[in-house]
Amino acid sequence: MTSRTNGEPLVRLSGVNKWFGELHVLQDIDLDIARGEVVVVIGPSGSGKSTLCRAINRLEPIEEGEIAIDGERLPEEGKELARLRADVGMVFQSFNLFAHKTILENVTLGPVKVRKQSKSDADRRARELLDRVGVSAQADKYPAQLSGGQQQRVAIARALAMEPKVMLFDEPTSALDPEMINEVLEVMVGLAKDGMTMVVVTHEMGFARRAANRVVFMDGGRIVETAEPETFFTNPQSERAKDFLSKILTH
Amino acid sequence: MSPVIENLDLYVDGFLTSLSIIVVAMIGSLLLGTLIAAFRVSPVPPLRAFGTFWVSTFRNTPLSVVLFFCAFGLPELGINRTFYFFGVLGLILYTSAFVCEAIRSGINSVSAGQAEAARSIGLNFSQSLRFVVLPQALRTVVPPLGSVIIAMFKNSAVVGAFGVGGDLWSTGQTLTSARGYETLPIFIGVAIGFLLITLPAGAVLQVIERKVAIAR
Numbered sequence: 001m002t003s004r005t006n007g008e009p010l011v012r013l014s015g016v017n018k019w020f021g022e023l024h025v026l027q028d029i030d031l032d033i034a035r036g037e038v039v040v041v042i043g044p045s046g047s048g049k050s051t052l053c054r055a056i057n058r059l060e061p062i063e064e065g066e067i068a069i070d071g072e073r074l075p076e077e078g079k080e081l082a083r084l085r086a087d088v089g090m091v092f093q094s095f096n097l098f099a100h101k102t103i104l105e106n107v108t109l110g111p112v113k114v115r116k117q118s119k120s121d122a123d124r125r126a127r128e129l130l131d132r133v134g135v136s137a138q139a140d141k142y143p144a145q146l147s148g149g150q151q152q153r154v155a156i157a158r159a160l161a162m163e164p165k166v167m168l169f170d171e172p173t174s175a176l177d178p179e180m181i182n183e184v185l186e187v188m189v190g191l192a193k194d195g196m197t198m199v200v201v202t203h204e205m206g207f208a209r210r211a212a213n214r215v216v217f218m219d220g221g222r223i224v225e226t227a228e229p230e231t232f233f234t235n236p237q238s239e240r241a242k243d244f245l246s247k248i249l250t251h
Numbered sequence: 252m253s254p255v256i257e258n259l260d261l262y263v264d265g266f267l268t269s270l271s272i273i274v275v276a277m278i279g280s281l282l283l284g285t286l287i288a289a290f291r292v293s294p295v296p297p298l299r300a301f302g303t304f305w306v307s308t309f310r311n312t313p314l315s316v317v318l319f320f321c322a323f324g325l326p327e328l329g330i331n332r333t334f335y336f337f338g339v340l341g342l343i344l345y346t347s348a349f350v351c352e353a354i355r356s357g358i359n360s361v362s363a364g365q366a367e368a369a370r371s372i373g374l375n376f377s378q379s380l381r382f383v384v385l386p387q388a389l390r391t392v393v394p395p396l397g398s399v400i401i402a403m404f405k406n407s408a409v410v411g412a413f414g415v416g417g418d419l420w421s422t423g424q425t426l427t428s429a430r431g432y433e434t435l436p437i438f439i440g441v442a443i444g445f446l447l448i449t450l451p452a453g454a455v456l457q458v459i460e461r462k463v464a465i466a467r
Contacts, residue, residue: 078375082370085372094364113378
């Protein structure tokens with residue numbers, strides 16, 4: 001799908017700094033993400049990649065700099081922030097499905113309460129989405145009754161139900177058993193092919209190669225290197241990236 | 252037990268007055284306590300500070316002192332209501348602090364990821380609390396909240412002592428001091444009156460506990 005290239009990036013981070021106490025977890029981050037672009041963020045643990053991802057919908061507030069989505073600066077707390085978050089889908093490492101609600105209710109809660117859709121419209125749309133991610137048979141079960149892979153696919157459907165402009169994935173397959181990783185990645189590749197703008201924090205090199213437009217390598221709170229996936233994996237420029245890749249690719 | 256039988260009509264009146272104090276105070280303190288708990292976990296610092304102030308004040312002041320302030324302090328400020336009103340108000344204020352802390356412990360038992368997911372789909376703070384966090388918090392909160400509410404039932408006797416009049420406790424008081432009945436049978440009657448409220452309440456709590464547990 002061709003992106004609407006009006007020059008304006010969909011997500012823009014400029015001069016972003018964040019500290020956890022003494023720890024400088026995000027250092028002078030500048031990053032533009034175009035419409036329809038899929039960016040994979042990679043890096044050793046503690047590099048700030050999850051924090052970066054979470055800062056984009058302000059689950060982590062930042063101390064300095066500016067984050068804008070579709071030209072609109074992220075507001076502080078309150079109604080405006082909630083409205084903007086509705087446009088940003090988020091998928092967590094630990095799924096975070098609402099434990100007291102059925103699968104169907106998990107997907108319809110946002111559309112009904114935030115988008116003010118009618119229950120029947122939201123239900124119909126939710127079933128379509130559940131079908132698309134391959135868990136429609138589980139619609140009336142509770143999250144605890146599903147496998148990790150199924151739960152994560154429901155989490156993706158829940159985010160999609162809000163018709164977000166951009167989707168954030170914070171290590172979406174890190175908590176999954178190996179045989180369930182692929183079913184989640186397949187859904188994500190499908191989304192990427194449909195032109196969804198995505199920021200994906202992951203160690204899945206296969207996904208990066210298949211679906212990403214760009215790889216952003218982070219270390220020590222900084223963006224160290226940005227490149228196309230193939231270039232990054234075969235010919236990394238920085239010493240730190242070479243070292244990191246040698247550790248994860250030798251096995 | 253003939254003194255009790257002889258004055259059964261007084262006991263029934265006392266029972267009904269106590270019951271009305273208890274029901275009003277229960278509804279009031281549950282609503283107020285939940286609101287204060289929402290303040291205490293809110294992202295707005297002044298609200299959090301207010302919630303903390305509220306709890307430290309009312310949890311750490313003896314009920315009799317709170318009742319004194321309501322029954323005799325508020326009239327000095329020009330607020331004139333019945334003793335019943337002031338008594339129930341004092342009981343609500345006092346109990347709300349304990350309700351708040353019970354509910355807050357339940358909120359803290361819900362994993363942070365649930366609230367993050369709620370905010371991520373665009374729910375605002377009060378919506379995340381209402382639709383996602385509180386329904387899950389209430390499951391763990393039923394037993395401690397039940398203890399708080401039953402303690403409040405018994406505290407209603409202290410409210411009676413503050414001149415509300417006509418409740419179970421004052422009925423016993425009137426019968427023994429003004430009419431010269433012996434204390435033992437009269438107050439056994441009072442105790443039975445309270446047990447008639449608290450024991451069924453305990454049974455109702457168990458039913459609620461089982462119900463919310465199954466909904467998982």
